[in-house]
Amino acid sequence: MDSAIKNIGLRGVVIASTKICDVDGANSRLVYRGYLIQDLAMEATFPEVAYLLIHDKMPDVHELVDFTNQLERNRYLPPNLICAMQTRPVSTPPMDILQACVALLAHHDDSLPENSPSLAKNRAMGLIAKLPTVVAAWTRIRQKLEPIDPMPGLSMAENFFYMITGEQPKRRLAELFDRALVLHAEHAFNASTFAAREVASTRAHMYAAVSAAIGSLSGELHGGANTRVMEMLKAIGSKEKIRPFVEDKLAKGELVMGLGHAVYKNGDPRVEILRPMSKEVGEMVGDTCWYEMTQELETVGKALFKEKKGIDIFPNVDFYSASLYHTMGLPHDLFTPIFAMSRVAGWCAHVIEEQFADEAHKPVLYRPESEYIGTYCGPEGCTLIPMDKR
Numbered sequence: 001m002d003s004a005i006k007n008i009g010l011r012g013v014v015i016a017s018t019k020i021c022d023v024d025g026a027n028s029r030l031v032y033r034g035y036l037i038q039d040l041a042m043e044a045t046f047p048e049v050a051y052l053l054i055h056d057k058m059p060d061v062h063e064l065v066d067f068t069n070q071l072e073r074n075r076y077l078p079p080n081l082i083c084a085m086q087t088r089p090v091s092t093p094p095m096d097i098l099q100a101c102v103a104l105l106a107h108h109d110d111s112l113p114e115n116s117p118s119l120a121k122n123r124a125m126g127l128i129a130k131l132p133t134v135v136a137a138w139t140r141i142r143q144k145l146e147p148i149d150p151m152p153g154l155s156m157a158e159n160f161f162y163m164i165t166g167e168q169p170k171r172r173l174a175e176l177f178d179r180a181l182v183l184h185a186e187h188a189f190n191a192s193t194f195a196a197r198e199v200a201s202t203r204a205h206m207y208a209a210v211s212a213a214i215g216s217l218s219g220e221l222h223g224g225a226n227t228r229v230m231e232m233l234k235a236i237g238s239k240e241k242i243r244p245f246v247e248d249k250l251a252k253g254e255l256v257m258g259l260g261h262a263v264y265k266n267g268d269p270r271v272e273i274l275r276p277m278s279k280e281v282g283e284m285v286g287d288t289c290w291y292e293m294t295q296e297l298e299t300v301g302k303a304l305f306k307e308k309k310g311i312d313i314f315p316n317v318d319f320y321s322a323s324l325y326h327t328m329g330l331p332h333d334l335f336t337p338i339f340a341m342s343r344v345a346g347w348c349a350h351v352i353e354e355q356f357a358d359e360a361h362k363p364v365l366y367r368p369e370s371e372y373i374g375t376y377c378g379p380e381g382c383t384l385i386p387m388d389k390r
């Protein structure tokens with residue numbers, strides 16, 4: 001049976017209202033709860049932005065101190081969770097570990113199955129605090145090293161590097177890492193947030209919604225692209241090989257990772273902030289080669305897409321974050337878990353909105369329709385032949 005439906009992946013279909021984020025594709029504008037991403041990236045830290053997303057207001061100084069202390073107290077993992085990680089094959093991808101650990105964290109939440117706005121906000125804070133510890137612990141466990149406990153007094157960014165290496169990063173590097181977290185924290189109804197909201201719409205708990213979102217983010221068309229960008233740069237190897245590489249991809253109809261976006265057709269505003277960050281870290285560590293290759297790929301990619309396909313193509317958030325995290329010394333398969341460590345703030349804000357929106361904006365269970373294009377033998381269906389006669 002042929003289909004009358006062109007699969008457009010819900011592009012342009014508005015399915016709910018939200019007060020959390022506006023992605024204005026035509027004008028390359030990104031707003032978290034009324035604040036422009038450019039202002040948040042330059043003036044606010046990740047904990048402030050996480051607070052904004054979860055509590056729907058910028059924290060004052062007392063609220064921020066209180067929130068930071070709560071995050072600090074909640075960074076520790078239940079010992080059973082570490083034991084569970086220690087039983088996993090060391091080859092397990094960190095995104096799979098993260099997804100499983102978030103699901104397991106539900107077993108340690110004594111307040112379940114109760115739900116209320118304050119319980120949900122507290123769960124969100126707990127997840128924001130714990131995800132970096134899970135990622136860092138797995139990074140060590142898979143190398144047969146003991147996990148390192150969080151160190152009180154360190155910022156979230158400093159602590160992440162400390163829990164991986166046992167050493168505190170340079171202050172400027174930690175500041176730029178924190179800025180990258182701000183840039184990744186929220187993006188309206190992207191695939192992973194939609195997954196989280198869909199699960200939350202069934203009234204499943206926050207851990208179920210967030211673990212579904214992590215699964216969605218792991219794919220290479222979404223958050224998984226940042227790891228793939230780095231693999232691609234490594235495979236290309238040098239600036240001179242970029243042009244033939246892109247030509248080959250276009251000729252074969254294959255993707256150039258980190259280019260294109262489902263909503264931003266005139267450019268992703270986060271790239272303008274990430275590009276100089278990648279350059280600065282490259283200069284800081286004395287290795288600008290990956291930044292330069294990324295920049296060349298952007299220029300050559302734009303020119304070749306225009307020439308061969310007649311379309312304007314721009315990098316997305318995953319493009320420069322690859323060279324940024326690589327020059328920060330982070331393993332490539334941690335790039336997407338780092339994205340998750342930040343986006344968890346947005347996912348949780350959406351779960352809370354899904355479950356506690358006021359009556360006028362209350363979402364309902366998501367339940368789209370599909371068009372059946374399978375076999376249909378008649379009104380009574382196909383004749384079911386007994387097993388021994390098939």
Ligand SMILES: CC(=O)SCCNC(=O)CCNC(=O)[C@H](O)C(C)(C)COP(=O)(O)OP(=O)(O)OC[C@H]1O[C@@H](n2cnc3c(N)ncnc32)[C@H](O)[C@@H]1OP(=O)(O)O
Binds near residue numbers: 257261263316
């Ligand atoms: C955090 C994030 O999720 S950001 C996205 C991360 N993902 C990637 O970087 C993966 C590479 N990019 C892509 O696959 C796509 O650009 C997506 C999935 C992000 C967006 O896809 P769409 O909304 O379907 O893009 P759109 O339909 O406008 O693309 C227009 C044309 O450009 C092509 N195109 C878009 N991006 C790319 C790319 N990176 N490489 C090659 N061709 C591309 C499409 O195949 C399409 O060609 P066609 O008309 O001949 O079929």
Ligand SMILES: O=C([O-])CC(=O)C(=O)O
Binds near residue numbers: 189191262263
């Ligand atoms: O919005 C999207 O489709 C993907 C994206 O850029 C994000 O999730 O940050």
